[in-house]
Amino acid sequence: MTSEWQELIQKKRAARDALIPQEWRLPTTITSKVSPESTYSAFDLLKEAALLTDRENDITENNTATSLTAKIASGELSSYDVAAAFCKRAALVHQLTNSLTEIFFDKALERARWLDEYFAKEGKTVGPFHGLPITLKDMVHIKGEHSTMGFVGHLKYPAADEHAVIAEMLEAAGAVFYCKTNVPQTLFVCESFNNVFGRTLNPYKLCLSPGGSSSGEAAQIGLRGSIMGVGSDIAGSVRVPALFTGVYGFRPTVNRLPWAKQADLASKGWQGVQPTLGPIAHTAQDLTLFMKTVIQAQPWRYDSTALAVPWHDAPREEKLTIGVWSQDPEFPVYPPIARCIASAVDKLRAAGHTIKVIEAPPTMKAMKIAMRWFALDQVNLPFKFLEDGGEQPIADLAAMDPGQFLDPGYVPDLHENIRISADIHDYRDEWAKIWRDADLDVLLCPASRGSAVPHGEFGPLMYTILWNLLDFPSSVVPFGKVNKIVDSKDGYDASVVDGAPTGFQLVGWRFQDEQTLMATEVIADALKA
Amino acid sequence: MTSEWQELIQKKRAARDALIPQEWRLPTTITSKVSPESTYSAFDLLKEAALLTDRENDITENNTATSLTAKIASGELSSYDVAAAFCKRAALVHQLTNSLTEIFFDKALERARWLDEYFAKEGKTVGPFHGLPITLKDMVHIKGEHSTMGFVGHLKYPAADEHAVIAEMLEAAGAVFYCKTNVPQTLFVCESFNNVFGRTLNPYKLCLSPGGSSSGEAAQIGLRGSIMGVGSDIAGSVRVPALFTGVYGFRPTVNRLPWAKQADLASKGWQGVQPTLGPIAHTAQDLTLFMKTVIQAQPWRYDSTALAVPWHDAPREEKLTIGVWSQDPEFPVYPPIARCIASAVDKLRAAGHTIKVIEAPPTMKAMKIAMRWFALDQVNLPFKFLEDGGEQPIADLAAMDPGQFLDPGYVPDLHENIRISADIHDYRDEWAKIWRDADLDVLLCPASRGSAVPHGEFGPLMYTILWNLLDFPSSVVPFGKVNKIVDSKDGYDASVVDGAPTGFQLVGWRFQDEQTLMATEVIADALKA
Structure with a gap:
């Protein structure tokens, strides 16, 4: 790699880290314990740092996507407080696991404030995900943000000029985006290293892999820097990271979720094993909530490859x-x-x-x-x-x-x-x-x-x-x-x-x-x- | 073509025609007017022959699949009378349009009798198609019958040793099979001629084509030798024949109907434009009835290529x-x-x-x-x-x-x-x-x-x-x-x-x-x- 590339990499990392407010930065007594060889648990280090208030801990630790959206919809929690708590926790988890690629906390807080105003004025939510913070794997385009995916050559690419369809749909349902997450080189291995952003660590033990290719999602959700995230899976890239970080993940049937307008990863028209997006979350109910919310909004109206197969509730069977x-x-x-x-x-x-x-x-x-x-x-x-x-x-x-x-x-x-x-x-x-x-x-x-x-x-x-x-x-x-x-x-x-x-x-x-x-x-x- | 093949062809045609009872044969005053150059209408010739009783005419002409199944289920009509009327009419329509490849009226009448006995004994139908006569394009395997599809070489093939999945499913729903129908050579043209069975004619005017490749289906359904039939469509083979004979046809999304266990027509694993079966019938309601009945019986349980996409009623919208x-x-x-x-x-x-x-x-x-x-x-x-x-x-x-x-x-x-x-x-x-x-x-x-x-x-x-x-x-x-x-x-x-x-x-x-x-x-x- 040329020194020009090396310089762009350093600039990219520095720009990303500069987006973390000073008061959310971990002391060196903590960060010195963070490395891919460290046997520390990020759970322990986060507790040791003690930067989260009791309320922030309560919001981020004692909820699911289902309970958070219910609390926001009932007025018990504001979108702003929820977004602020998750931005802060994601920043801390990132410093412990190196899991973020793009940070846009400012946009998230602004959007959360707008959602609160809408709720106050209209007396209703904009949709089922009103105020829900959702993390996105780096390939999911967000207008104005980059989708580098760890490719050095992509550092010269412009920022995305529009959202991926999944992002459009989640946002229409009320979601708040605040960061994107790291992937392994080419996304084709179940690891977590690339030359641009380095290696993502497993919060349970830093010397372990969080799996891949939805590595950053798994690290963030595992340590509750995120309540729900969007991964992708062509061979296990949602499921293995979910397993490795103790959370739930789901790989749906291909084309039930919209794939369109993401950063390219395969030749157009690729006919082999097909990738799909999939949710990662803290409960099985939250996986269902994600799938149901997106499919009920009819992805086929926005992405011609998404299949017009409507959502149908499967009646619960107590004996399987x-x-x-x-x-x-x-x-x-x-x-x-x-x-x-x-x-x-x-x-x-x-x-x-x-x-x-x-x-x-x-x-x-x-x-x-x-x-x-x-x-x-x-x-x-x-x-x-x-x-x-x-x-x-x-x-x-x-x-x-x-x-x-x-x-x-x-x-x-x-x-x-x-x-x-x-x-x-x-x-x-x-x-x-x-x-x-x-x-x-x-x-x-x-x-x-x-x-x-x-x-x-x-x-x-x-x-x-x-x-x-x-x-x-x-x-x-x-x-x-x-x-x-x-x-x-x-x-x-x-x-x-x-x-x-x-x-x-x-x-x-x-x-x-x-x-x-x-x-x-x-x-x-x-x-x- | 060798004389050995010519002989097999003649034997095949003679064997088929011998299955038409003497009393259902048209006089030469009628058959002499039948040829691919004839401008006669088979509707007129059928009337002229006057071989159908008023009751047979009423059963075959004044019904849809929906009304027939309702009348059988209410006891107003017996399965036997319905089957007998359609066997007879199909035999007459065949003599006017050359539309059948396989005839098995005896099996149909035996099955209809069994269905009537079941109904009398159990006080209920076996399924939504109880007693409904259904015609099948020649490629749909029926146990014990041939699927020649007009290929001379297939004359040496043994009879099918099991039903195609669609036939299994229709039979499980109560259908009565009585004949299979003609196709053009290779099924890849919108015509109606092959070397084994010759040319199928359009009942509206014998010198016109009934279209193809579901040629025999269209001719039979057009002149009500059939109330409902199973065609197949890879480029228009259900729809064009339906258009040409004035009936309704439907090409569903691929793999919503089961394709398995039919006579081979494409290389296994064929990845190009995919064929699908599709119903041909007398009303739009009958098309829906066919699709709903088959899909509600879950074709994916019998054919691993059929998609587990459940049927969902589309609420009627009066303003489209x-x-x-x-x-x-x-x-x-x-x-x-x-x-x-x-x-x-x-x-x-x-x-x-x-x-x-x-x-x-x-x-x-x-x-x-x-x-x-x-x-x-x-x-x-x-x-x-x-x-x-x-x-x-x-x-x-x-x-x-x-x-x-x-x-x-x-x-x-x-x-x-x-x-x-x-x-x-x-x-x-x-x-x-x-x-x-x-x-x-x-x-x-x-x-x-x-x-x-x-x-x-x-x-x-x-x-x-x-x-x-x-x-x-x-x-x-x-x-x-x-x-x-x-x-x-x-x-x-x-x-x-x-x-x-x-x-x-x-x-x-x-x-x-x-x-x-x-x-x-x-x-x-x-x-x-």
């Missing part, structure tokens, strides 16, 4: 048939996840749900098909972006080389698209047979082999990419924490990840987003009981 | 905003269609609907993209099937050569799929702008340049294939007839098509099948008023 696929023997889960799933299944069985043990096709089958599809993109826009900025791929990305999953000498021909599609058809039919034979409401399975890992050690996404390939809606439910005493066994040393959150994935059939979210709520409630 | 796109200047409609649309628009405006005139992008844009996509199928299964039987493409098919729509020297490369997809994206965005700017409920436009044409004279499907490319649901509404006196003008001679039905197309946004059908009902009612 839950398939349990505890692991792929080729990629066995580590003891903390095995214990988490076994314990969840015990509780669900005790709560009266029907548990059916599922034998699944090998995950490698899905990975190989997905990688053949990715290999068909001869343009590879993210790598072109790297070249534009004189960047080398980071080690994590180089290790993700799709070539490792392809047959030796693989060269796609003109018929390969049809062949891939036929292979997906057969693979989906295998799953259809499983679903039908067991008459499943939902499938419970790992979201990853383990909990959050040390930075740079993630590896391939064996438990999430298959649902992208099949386009099955899937959520992540946090449940329990790693315990180094009980989880260190069978040669696995759990001490480095001690205290990291654990959880699992819930998967529904394609387009059954409503049912999948309903099952997520029911299961989350059963586990809390 | 109707976009009117009266023609593409590059492919102007003929006077009968121009008059039909102008007259429909006048009535709709008078009924209080808001009419907005639409300027559309050239249809050639859609045709060119679609043909690039078809050209990507290097296997071309239908042509392989022709080779298998030693067949040459018929003239109509040779004339349909996709190459005529491709740029000179066009050779697709590995990136072509992505390029096509990007082009469709842009094209859909053009339509999205039109839809939004005019805030359309539905678009009214031609389904074809003219009414039914003489055999072999159809040409490319300029007004239907665009909706397949965009995957927009679209129905055909019959309205009026060609009048050689008023329609012969501007150099157009309407005398050859005098009396042929006219009509138009109604188009909704992708996935808004329910709304499109609701608008079709409202508009059809307004035109009948």
